[in-house]
Amino acid sequence: MEIIFLLIVVSLVLLGLIAWGFLWAVSAGQFEDLEAQGRAILMDEDEPPP
Amino acid sequence: MFARDGAVAVNQRPPLRADAANGTLARCYHCDDEAIDSALTQAAQGAPRYFCCPGCLAATETIEALGLAPYYRQREGTASRPLGLAERDAALALFNDPILTRDCVQSHDNGERTVRLLLEGLRCAACAWLIEQRLGRVEGVVSVRVDFAHAQAFVRWDPARLALPAVLDAVWALGYRAWPFDPLQQQEQLRRERVDCMRRFGIAALCAMQVMMVASAFYFDAGPLAADEQRRWLEGLNLLTTLPVVLWCAVPFYRGAWRALRHRLAGMDLPVSVGILLGFAGSLWHFLSGVGPTYFDSVTMFVSLLLGARYVDLRGQELSAVQLGRLHQVQPVLVRRLEDDSNGTQEQQVLMQRLQPGDRVRVLPGEWLAVDGVVLAGCSSVDEHVLTGESRPVSKTPGARVLQGSVNLDSPLILQVTAVGREAFAARMAAAVAEAARRRPPVAALAARVAVWFTGGVLLLALATALFYAFATHLPWLPATVAVLVISCPCALSLATPAALAAATDGLLARGVALLRGPALETLADVTHVVFDKTGTLTLGQPALVRTVCAATSQPSDVLTLAAALAAHSEHPLARALMAAAPEGTRPIAEAPLATPGAGLVATVDGARCLLGSRRYAQTTFPALQLPSAALPLQEVCLIRNGEWLAFFYLADVLRPEARAVVDTLRASGLRLAIFSGDRAPVVAALGAELGITDARAGLLPAEKAAAIAALQATGAKVAVVGEGVNDAPMLAGAAVSFALANATEQARLAADFSCMTPGLTPIAASFQLARRARRVLWQNLAWALGYNLLALPLAVCGWVQPWGAALCMSLSSLAVTINAQRLRRTDAPDRR
Known part of the structure; x- marks a missing residue:
């Protein structure tokens, strides 16, 4: 029975953390352009300027 | 004044012919155009690269020097050909004048500035990457973000080290074009609304998942877990996680419902709010009294699905607004202002924004009028059809009023400016638009009307249930009533309607x-x-060839080919119509053309002196000519060779x-x-x-x-x-x-x-x-959702359906509704009436 109090507290803390992370991501503009990150991976900039 | 496209010649290139059967045609490495000039060849590892013009060669060199060569491997389309250095300078120097971009450029406290650019020529994600990298490496640029979905770039730069034309030139040199632009107010508003909706949706979805996780334990509740105390604690947790959803996430629905109530309009938000609040209030009552089930899972899921649908809708609206915003890009429009000084009258090219009422400007034939004005000198005809609907050119003599947006056709006009910018006729029309919009009938959205009937029915059903339980049984009336409300309302309203509408919009x-x-x-x-x-x-709004009258000695197709050869040297709408009507194939070349703007032109074709133009022009050029009278009361062009008439062409605005x-x-x-x-x-x-x-x-x-x-x-x-x-x-x-x-x-x-x-x-x-199809699908969806609920409800109440079975049925029902809506996206199916 006691375990349920721990579970409730843990889930509320987790939920709060995830919600905070999500709100931060929205205000930081992480969702503004969902294609940019995908293409950035394909474009390797390893070639040094000659 | 220049053509409507702006002051800069568009780098048009002829469509590539597919006749490269020999396969040896060299292709430009940058733009894939035909590379004819062998001097522009770059030795590279492997095969040599060919280029069509110095601009493309320079673009490739820039890209490689910056280590951006992956662009060529990743791009999905070819690039456009960049303009030459001199042309770019001429076009972009105008942006040194701050009056042009005062609405687009934002200044920051530390002196840096931000401009929003509209990009043209983006083909694929690689283009956006290339522009972002190129701009990021320009000395003086502080930060860059390229938004591929909206074809926009946000550039922040330091004006002490870099001028705006140089920023633009970095993009232009690669073959793209960038224009500063002033986003519509509406677009900013929609963006804020969408971000707000995303926040609420994310939180609602998170909470819904948490609530569902706990609630699913109750679905499969087999006994031991139902120990009352544990159950109460877990329901308390659910209540806590539902609170932010009901008190914050769902607020836009309450606001909409309140507005609808105040204006006595039927809206979707009203039944939605009733559903949310009743479901929550009922669950809260059950929780506090300790009797009956709670529906926190249904309430949170309902809110998050609705917010998801609203988000999709707002994103679509924002994309549409961006499309509209493209019309607000700032392109320099030059006008020829006449100024008096000691040496007489001088003509000077100035930006349209610099004009004041009372200035005098000269407008050449073929040019677009950037101002409202009164004709001071010159006689011409102008095309005003976008302004008045008049399909024929209107003749203008000194004293006549001319309007911004019309096109001068025949000969130069000197105007006195009466209104510019926001005061001009086309802008004043905006006031009439606003006035008419106020008289627009209120929109009674179909979904809203259906929702009202639907909710009305559900409320009646709930009332009947409550009365039945209160008077005919000894059971408590609240649980069954809330069950009816909660189970029947959400699915239909949150999925059936938005799914159909979203699919129809995409269709x-x-x-x-x-x-x-x-x-x-x-x-x-x-x-x-x-x-x-x-x-x-x-x-069509432009003249097209209606009839050709030939002299006895000539063939219709021959005279049209000859006319098109001459017309190729003119920008007049009638000339362009003749070009469009001429048969495909090779045309003779008209040499040494001598044009009289608005009247016609004379040129030599295969050694014969030919004339294409108005009847009056023909009579003045060849006074001895005998011409038949006009066959039709339409706009007329005549073709003359070696002093004999060959044909008359009659043109009109056709269906x-x-x-x-x-x-x-x-x-x-x-x-x-x-x-x-x-x-x-x-x-x-x-x-x-x-x-x-x-x-x-x-x-x-x-x-x-x-x-x-x-x-x-x-x-x-x-x-x-x-x-x-x-x-x-x-x-x-x-x-x-x-x-x-x-x-x-x-x-x-x-x-x-x-x-x-x-x-x-x-x-x-x-x-x-x-x-019409969308409306049918909407009714089908609502009927299905309601029918399913009417069937499932009594079974569930009587305890004939196991919880897992109910969950499965609920999901299948939602799926059926969504799939039915997807039919509207199909374009291959014939649209039945």
């Missing part, structure tokens, strides 16, 4: 129509009357080729049709007779058109208007539903609900059919 887009105002789609299915503009809407089919389809589906035009009565009557439209009104001013629509709507008709010109804008704004065609002016687009992207009238007929 419209696939048919080339952008929906700019959401509720219009539902109103479209109820339309009883369709009113068309004439010039540019039912007709769009698809107009008859579209009009017939609309009439067959039971719609009443009308034409409201600003053109002369005989032309409009003839066109009406040709299309079988009896209600054809002519000579209407823009405000009269809007008044006629209002009068029609006052009789109870639901009117859809189709138009394109500035003069149609008030009528478009005042109608219940309105379409702006692909060739529409900015004013018309801003006033309309639907903006066509596919040219012509075909998208109109398709939209009507799709709207």
Whole structure:
């Protein structure tokens, strides 16, 4: 029975953390352009300027 | 004044011919055009690379020097050819004048500035990457973000180290074009709304998942877990996680419901709010009293699904607004201002924004009028059809008024400026648009009306249940009542309607129509009357060859080929119409052309002296010439070779080729049709007779058109208007539903609900059919959702359905509703009436 109090507290803390992370991501503009990150991976900039 | 496209020649290139059968044709490494000049070859590892022009060579060199070569491997389309250095300088130097970009550039406290650029020529994600990298490496640029979805770039730079033209030039040098632009207020507003909706949706979805996780344990509750105390604690947790959803996430629905109540309008938000609040209040009551089930899972899921649907809708609206915002890009428009000084009158090119009322400007033939004014000197005719609907050129003599947006056709005019910018005629039309929009009938969205009936039914059912339990049984009445409310309302309203509407919007887009105002789609299915503009809407809005009269010695196809050879040297609309009418194939070359603007031209073709132009011009050039009288009362062009007439061409503004089919389809589906035009009565009557439209009104001013629509709507008709010109804008704004065609002016687009992207009238007929299909699908979805609930409810109440079975049925029901809606996206299925 006691375990349920721990579970409730843990889930509320987790939920709060995830919600905070999500709100931060929205205000930081992480969702503004969902294609940019995908293409950035394909474009390797390893070639040094000659 | 330059052509409407702006001061800069567009880097047009002829379409590549597919006749490179020998396969040895060298292709430009950068733009894939034919590379003819062998001097522009770059030795590289492997094969040598060829280039079509120094601009492309420079672009490739820049890209490689910056280590951006992966662009060439990743791109999915070819690049455009960049303009040469001198051309770019000429075009971009104008941006040194801050008056041009004062609305687009934002200054920061530390002196840095931000500009929003609209990008042209983006083909794929690699292009966006290339531009972002290139700009990021320009000395003086602080930060860059390229938004591929909206084709925009946000650049922050330090003006002490870098001028705006240099920023633009970095993009132009690669073959793209970037224009500073001033986003519409509406677009910013929509962006804020969408971000806000995303926050609420994310939180609601998170909480819904948490609540569902706990609630699913109750679904499969087998006994031991049901120990009352544990259950109460877990339900308490659910109550806590539901609170932010009900108190914060769902607030937009409450606001909408309150607004609807205050204005006595039926809206979706009202039943939605009732559902949320009753479900929550009932669950809270059950929790506090310790009797009966709680529905926190249903409430949170309901809110998050609805917010998800709202998010998709807002994103679509924002994309449409961006499309509209493209019209607000800032391009330099130069005008020829006349200035008096000690040496007499000088002509100077200045930016349009620098003009003041009272200035004098000169407008050459073929140029677009950037101001309203009065003719001081010169006689010419101007094309005003986008402003007034008049299909024939209007002649202007000293003292006549001319309007911004018209095109000078014949000879130079000197104007005195009477109004510029916001004061000009086209801008003043915006006031008439706003006035007409105020008189627009209130939109009673179909989904909202259905929702009201639906909620009414559910509320009655709930009331009946409550009464039955209260008076006919000894059981508590609240649990069953809340069960009826919660189980029947959410699924239908949160999925059945938005899924159908979202799918229909996408289906419209696939048919080339952008929906700019959401509720219009539902109103479209109820339309009883369709009113068309004439010039540019039912007709092409530009002259086309109607008839050719040949001399006995010549063949029609030969004279057209010869006429096209001469017409190739002219920009006059009649010349372009002749070019379009000429048969494909090789044409003789007209040498040494000598043109008299607005009258005609003389050139040598195969050693013979030929003339193409007006009758008067022919008579003055060859006074001895004997010409027959005009065969038709239309615009006339004559062709003369070696002093003998070969042919007369008669041109007029003709019906769009698809107009008859579209009009017939609309009439067959039971719609009443009308034409409201600003053109002369005989032309409009003839066109009406040709299309079988009896209600054809002519000579209407823009405000009269809007008044006629209002009068029609006052009789109870639901009117859809189709138009394109500035003069149609008030009528478009005042109608219940309105379409702006692909060739529409900015004013018309801003006033309309639907903006066509596919040219012509075909998208109109398709939209009507799709709207009706959407309504059918909507009813099917609601019937299914309601029917399922009516069936499932009593079974569940009687305990005949196991919880896992109920969950499965619920999911299948939602799936069926969503899949049914997807049918609207299909474009291959024939649109039935």
